[in-house]
Amino acid sequence: MTPDRFVTNLDEVPMVPGLKREDGWVDMQVQFLIDKASAGSEDLLLGWTVLPPGAMHDRHRHFHADEFWIVVSGSGLMYTDEGEVPARQGDVVFTPRGHWHGFKNTTDEDVVLVWGWSGAGSLEDAGYEVDHRHE
DSSP, X not given: OOOSOOOOOGGGSOOOTTOOGGGTEESOEEEEEEOHHHHOOSSEEEEEEEEOTTOEEEEEEESSOEEEEEEEEOEEEXXXXXXXXXXXXXXXXXXXXXXXXXXXXXXXXOEEEEEEEESOSSHHHHTEEEOGGGO
């Protein structure tokens, strides 16, 4: 049964365990704020990520979820199907399912992203694939 309302606070949400460097999760601090496990959400996942200097979410794609993110603070490079493009505070990005994307902090300050998936409520349901040729 899905609750009629789910409320949490960023300070109460644990970091996502088990995210591995070889799967493209490089030195990231990731929290799933709303997902299948915490809120029973089948078609939406909302996340919060802090990327310290040098951290990145390597070039990857999802076969079953569209992704958006908002650069809350900081700047860096976004990976796209076409290559790398600059990203900065205030940018709002939408990547349809099946397209390559990612983010790298190229500065000496933290980057904070709020992001989400439409179409999947968990990493397993999103159909995640990292581009190992990009490393």
